[in-house]
Amino acid sequence: MGSPPPSAAARLDEGARVFSATCSGCHTLAPGPSPQLTGGGLRDYRLTPGQVAGFVKVMPLPRRLSAREVEAVSSYVAHVERGP
Numbered sequence: 001m002g003s004p005p006p007s008a009a010a011r012l013d014e015g016a017r018v019f020s021a022t023c024s025g026c027h028t029l030a031p032g033p034s035p036q037l038t039g040g041g042l043r044d045y046r047l048t049p050g051q052v053a054g055f056v057k058v059m060p061l062p063r064r065l066s067a068r069e070v071e072a073v074s075s076y077v078a079h080v081e082r083g084p
């Protein structure tokens, strides 16, 4: 059984929430440099979701993310970086 996989749109939505709750203290997805944030802007990269996930695993996060949250936030960041 188990619930069906979330749709792509729902996953991006969840990723956006995870990003603002967990990453936005150190990163922004707004274009351009963000010298006031420790981790800076992520918008000007072109990372794949897998590459983002690799970084997420080594970030000093305020709380542990579930595998599903890591996947959601990684898809979201890669999606925003690539543009609509």
Ligand code: HEC
Pocket (backbone or CB within 6 Å): 018, 019, 022, 023, 024, 025, 026, 027, 038, 039, 040, 041, 042, 045, 047, 051, 052, 055, 056, 059, 060, 061, 062, 073, 074, 077
């Ligand atoms: C406590 C601060 C902090 C938090 C929270 C944090 N990061 Fe980072 N992150 C950093 C720092 C510092 C770097 C290294 C920046 C550098 O050297 O350019 C980094 C690097 C990265 C990189 C590689 C690109 C780069 O600039 O080097 C990605 C991708 C990334 N973080 C994604 C995330 C995501 C997604 C989250 C939330 C799940 C997150 N980070 C949470 C501090 C943080």
